[in-house]
Amino acid sequence: MPALREGSASTRQPDARTTALRVVGRFLLPGGEEHACETRTLSPDHAELVTAVQGLPGDGVTIYLDNIGVLSGVITGVTPSGFCVAITVSPERRARIAARLDWYVARARGMAEQRSDVRxxxxxxxxxxxxxxxxxxxxxxxxxxxxxxxxxxxxRPDLGATVTVGKRFATVVRHxxxxIAVAFKLPFRPETFNESVVL
Known part of the structure; x- marks a missing residue:
């Protein structure tokens, strides 16, 4: 399945809004192969992916990121742990991605604070x-x-894989x-969360 494309290819460098952000997902290469990935940095214009499978510079790629959505782009270079992508979308779509990233950063910060407070x-x-x-x-x-x-x-299931921990569905977010570390599909309610909980 060829990568979806919007707009024209871009070789621009990461902009000032590039954020060190870990988001799990998967991607499709031009041959149709699907692989798990995780972002290392992300902006509306650029993404650096961590993955066991590297694409080739110039290849189109379609990326599906949890809570962000579909991003289309072109591989601009490879790294020891993955590759970099110039995101090639319309200005309207880029604005929506920027808004989604702002939401995700705020959400991730809130979840991290919640986890550090209640562990x-x-x-x-x-x-x-x-x-x-x-x-x-x-x-x-x-x-x-x-x-x-x-x-x-x-x-060591792939990043982004769904597993069941006890009776709870969860997503693998880190090795x-x-x-592994997992994020629950449905978080605990505060009134049911204590040392006596059984998964």
């Missing part, structure tokens, strides 16, 4: 983790917040030494 180690740390392929493994909760958890588990 616990529950009394019951043993948990079952169901992987995207259906396999189920034993895991251990390293810590827990209302919006996510750090888990010790013998698996840890010996485990």
């Amino acid at each position: 616990i180690v529950p009394a019951a740390t043993a948990v079952r983790v169901r992987l995207p392929d259906g396999d189920e493994l034993p895991g251990r909760l390293i810590d827990l917040s209302m919006t996510g958890a750090a888990l010790a588990v013998d698996a 840890l030494d010996g485990g």
Whole structure:
């Protein structure tokens, strides 16, 4: 599936609004291959992706980012951990992306503050983790917040993959030494979140 394109290609450099921002997602290369990714920096004009699969400079690419949407662009260069993309969209679409980024940065900051304020180690740390392929493994909760958890588990699903932690659906947002960090699809309610919670 060829990459979608809007507007004309651009080789502009990252602008002043470029933000160090980690957003998980996936991307499509011209041959139709889909791969997981995570942004390292992001602006309405430019993105740097961290991924195990590198594209080629000049290739079109379509990127799907959680809570941001679809971005179309052209690969401008490769890095040791991925590649850089010049985002090629219409001015109207660029303005919508900028507004969405502002919203996402504010949301991410609020979630980080919430997690740093309310982080616990529950009394019951043993948990079952169901992987995207259906396999189920034993895991251990390293810590827990209302919006996510750090888990010790013998698996490294792709960033952006959906897993089940106990009975909760979650998205893999980071790889840890010996485990993963996940964001819950549905956060805990404050009245149900305490050390006695069982996933």
